[in-house]
Amino acid sequence: GMPALPPPTLAPRRKTRQIKVGSVLVGGDAPVSVQSMTTTPTNDVNKTLQQIAELTAAGCDIVRVACPRQEDADALAEIAQHSQIPVIADIHFQPGYVFAAIEAGCAAVRVNPGNIRKFDDQVKEIAQAAKDHGTSLRIGVNAGSLDKRLLEKYGKATPEALVESAVWEASLFEEHDFHDFKISVKHNDPVVMVQAYEMLAERGDWPLHLGVTEAGPAFQGTIKSSVAFGALLSRGIGDTIRVSLSAPPVEEVKVGLQILQSLNLRERKLEIVSCPSCGRAQVDVYTLAEQVTAGLEGMEVPLRVAVMGCVVNGPGEAREADLGVASGNGKGQIFVKGEVIKTVPESAIVETLIEEAMRIAEKMETT
Numbered sequence: 001g002m003p004a005l006p007p008p009t010l011a012p013r014r015k016t017r018q019i020k021v022g023s024v025l026v027g028g029d030a031p032v033s034v035q036s037m038t039t040t041p042t043n044d045v046n047k048t049l050q051q052i053a054e055l056t057a058a059g060c061d062i063v064r065v066a067c068p069r070q071e072d073a074d075a076l077a078e079i080a081q082h083s084q085i086p087v088i089a090d091i092h093f094q095p096g097y098v099f100a101a102i103e104a105g106c107a108a109v110r111v112n113p114g115n116i117r118k119f120d121d122q123v124k125e126i127a128q129a130a131k132d133h134g135t136s137l138r139i140g141v142n143a144g145s146l147d148k149r150l151l152e153k154y155g156k157a158t159p160e161a162l163v164e165s166a167v168w169e170a171s172l173f174e175e176h177d178f179h180d181f182k183i184s185v186k187h188n189d190p191v192v193m194v195q196a197y198e199m200l201a202e203r204g205d206w207p208l209h210l211g212v213t214e215a216g217p218a219f220q221g222t223i224k225s226s227v228a229f230g231a232l233l234s235r236g237i238g239d240t241i242r243v244s245l246s247a248p249p250v251e252e253v254k255v256g257l258q259i260l261q262s263l264n265l266r267e268r269k270l271e272i273v274s275c276p277s278c279g280r281a282q283v284d285v286y287t288l289a290e291q292v293t294a295g296l297e298g299m300e301v302p303l304r305v306a307v308m309g310c311v312v313n314g315p316g317e318a319r320e321a322d323l324g325v326a327s328g329n330g331k332g333q334i335f336v337k338g339e340v341i342k343t344v345p346e347s348a349i350v351e352t353l354i355e356e357a358m359r360i361a362e363k364m365e366t367t
């Protein structure tokens with residue numbers, strides 16, 4: 001038959017220059033990648049690699065590790081060598097660690113020019129070392145550590161100030177014919193952040209790393225990041241993302257992937273289409289949806305599973321999905337591809353859905 005068309009997105013991706021972060025391409029036509037950052041002391045190599053393995057399993061594409069002390073810089077080589085995904089060293093204050101990270105074989109280094117005094121003098125050497133080792137960079141401008149000169153000029157970290165800082169730092173590298181970098185202009189206010197990235201996107205074809213800083217605990221941070229990334233990605237802006245949460249980094253990856261899946265920038269995997277429940281519900285929809293989600297966690301095939309509380313919209317939605325249940329009268333009608341395949345007592349709904357999902361997944365994997 002005809003090959004399936006890729007699902008529609010809200011806008012074509014902005015044309016950016018492509019760079020390499022180790023084996024992961026960023027920018028151009030490369031898929032938007034998801035990043036996170038380890039929370040272990042970087043010099044504890046085993047713990048750090050363990051967390052990187054967890055992030056990799058969750059679908060993280062690129063991982064960043066902080067490098068605040070000499071012992072962390074010393075650990076980078078072993079971490080970079082054993083990590084399954086490219087490692088970015090995150091450097092503030094000490095330019096010396098930038099060279100250490102490059103020599104350690106890190107895929108990339110994040111530099112924050114606002115935090116490196118006399119940064120301008122070091123650019124030539126950094127550019128040369130990065131070129132020699134095939135290392136890319138991120139110029140990470142941050143509202144909280146904006147260049148003093150710009151802070152004085154603009155009074156605070158406005159979008160204009162963030163962009164001026166980024167464009168200036170980019171030009172320093174470009175003067176030395178170094179182009180393998182992406183840029184971020186992070187702010188904790190999604191409105192300022194979105195304006196900054198929009199402005200920056202007008203100024204050059206640099207690949208952009210999206211982030212809302214200090215976005216907060218999981219609930220608030222998820223929403224702030226989703227709204228901000230959604231606004232930008234829906235206009236084609238953004239080549240790699242990091243959701244910052246005051247929560248375990250695996251949660252950041254889950255949220256990041258879900259944002260991309262929502263916009264069809266990633267293939268949707270398991271999707272639970274569950275109703276919010278209402279006065280018509282004849283079953284505890286929250287518990288049912290949670291149990292089905294938990295039972296199907298980790299499914300690697302795109303599967304839409306509908307969990308509906310009653311028979312009003314229930315059968316309709318359940319029919320649109322690959323698999324679904326519409327509950328009523330203490331029973332659940334189980335649908336597969338639009339056909340009622342059986343009716344089971346309420347107590348057997350979860351296990352039946354999981355059984356059927358596994359059966360469908362197996363078929364999808366073998367065809």
Ligand code: SF4
Pocket residue numbers: 275276277278279280281282308309310311312313314
């Ligand atoms: Fe209410 Fe039924 Fe719709 Fe669920 S499917 S929200 S229970 S009408």
